[in-house]
Amino acid sequence: MPITKSAKKEARKNVRRRVTNREGRETLKKAIKQYRKLVAQKKFSEAGAFLPQVQKALDKSAKANLIKKNTASRLKSRLAHAMARASKASS
Numbered sequence: 001m002p003i004t005k006s007a008k009k010e011a012r013k014n015v016r017r018r019v020t021n022r023e024g025r026e027t028l029k030k031a032i033k034q035y036r037k038l039v040a041q042k043k044f045s046e047a048g049a050f051l052p053q054v055q056k057a058l059d060k061s062a063k064a065n066l067i068k069k070n071t072a073s074r075l076k077s078r079l080a081h082a083m084a085r086a087s088k089a090s091s
Contacts, residue, residue: 021064024060024061024064024066025066025067027057028057028058028061028066031053031054031057032054032075032079035047035050035051035054036079036082038050039082039086040086042086042090044083044086047083048083051079051080051083054076054079055076055079058072059072
């Protein structure tokens with residue numbers, strides 16, 4: 001338990017930050033999940049329109065240090081390749 005005044009304040013700040021970070025990660029995960037669902041359902045036009053939004057969410061998460069920059073880049077690349085592979089396989 002925090003004892004000093006500054007330690008108590010830091011504990012309060014950590015609680016607020018944890019909530020914000022959790023919301024940000026959940027938003028990102030939902031966007032990725034929705035995109036993968038569109039690709040799996042072979043709705044490529046909708047997925048193509050949704051991809052920039054997912055990439056924007058990844059970039060914002062990386063900027064806010066929710067995920068690392070290279071992790072965001074890797075995920076963006078994999079998501080784009082997933083749609084390319086799926087559309088190539090279906091045609």
